[in-house]
Amino acid sequence: MMAAPPRDFYEILGVPRGAGQEEVQSAYRKLARAYHPDINKDPGAEDRFKEISEAYSVLSDPGTRRRYDAFGADFRQVPEDVDPETWARARAGRGRRAGSGARAGAGAGPGGPAGFGEGADFEELLEGLFGGRAGRAGRGWGPIPGADQEAEIELTVEEAYRGGRRSITVGGRRIEVNMPAGVTDGQRIRLAGQGGRGSDGAAAGDLYLIVRIAPHRRYRVEGRDIHVHLPVSSWEAALGASVAVDTPGGEAKVKVPAGTSSGRRLRLRGRGMPNPRGTPGDLFAEVRIMVPPTLSEQERRLFEQLAAASEFDPRRGR
Known part of the structure; x- marks a missing residue:
């Protein structure tokens, strides 16, 4: 057959x-x-x-x-x-x-x-x-080295932040890869000798992995900087507060200055993507002021008192 x-x-x-x-x-x-x-x-x-x-x-x-x-x-x-x-x-x-x-x-x-x-x-x-x-x-033309190859590897933001071992399949072969912490989107990682096979005992080519960071529901990555939304209450924004913010490396505290409005970006130095060869990225928390979807009777009274007492006009900025 x-x-x-x-x-x-x-x-x-x-x-x-x-x-x-x-x-x-x-x-x-x-x-x-x-x-x-x-x-x-x-x-x-x-x-x-x-x-x-x-x-x-x-x-x-x-x-x-x-x-x-x-x-x-x-x-x-x-x-x-x-x-x-x-x-x-x-x-x-x-x-x-x-x-x-x-x-x-x-x-x-x-x-x-x-x-x-x-x-x-x-x-x-x-x-x-x-x-x-x-x-x-x-015989006659001698050993032929293997060709270099490329493949993509998709990581979550957390996986890119932490690094660690990953198993991938390339050309029908399963390869164990030790990803360094803090890899960035588009970064090329060379795996020596993991490319195409050579003939007649010649060395194999190299495999180049191209990192792709998958979209995330919470984080947005730009280079080594990470951007995240930070929900705060209206009173935290008005009075100032120290609030928790989630990062790929764990929970961190960020100080919200009194009088903060939605859209303000608060910077946490060094809390972005790690950098084994230099300065890590930063984390930028963008403030979003949230109000209760429903008010209790006491909350309603207090907001009514605030509305009556305050001369602040958000349309005029004063």
Whole structure:
């Protein structure tokens, strides 16, 4: 029984071959969320997730993607110095010699490599390209280092603040990552030797993780600074108070000066994102004055007395 050819990576992500990096990234993130084994408990979800991750790891790297577009499913095996046009002509010639059983190579797009016959052998094709210089199993051009790869890792604000160990799946491989505390959105983290595998004993490439901080219902992160809303009562704002504010590092106290209005930002130095190599960010608490949704009889009387006694006009600011 003949083995099925590998699925096309563009087909796996559901994007056209001319898709830009943002479109590839968007498709990957959507599919990864849908099929992540921690979320999707379907028996086939993990295999689908591995397939999606491998497709993204190839198409997200410009260099690796160019080789995939040129050589299709054989892109990992073809030596770096092979010209794509020479490769296409060699495949076409062997495909014709293989007879009517020739079929299109997996991953070859429009205008790409021609058919590679059933009877043709990958190593024989390489020998034909190099006139026997290559030899069997890749001898002749020497070890080929693995390609560098990129992948995204999404963290909550709390995870980015604390750091710690995370498990991710890239190209079907599960990798343990020790995230440093205080990583920021867009930061690249290099994992040496965790990229594409080399051939003939050559070193593997590196894996670069790009940090993405997920939207949070309470915190907004800008660089290393964290912004949060601080609800206070009308009397706390008028009289001043020391109130608690939640931060990713735990509860902190902030002094609300007397006469504070909504929108005022109170700064807590050093309570933003940690910085292992320098000054940590700050936390900015934006005051929001809240009033009771319903008033007791006593509260109503007191507010009425205040309204009668006060000459303050908020529309005029005095």
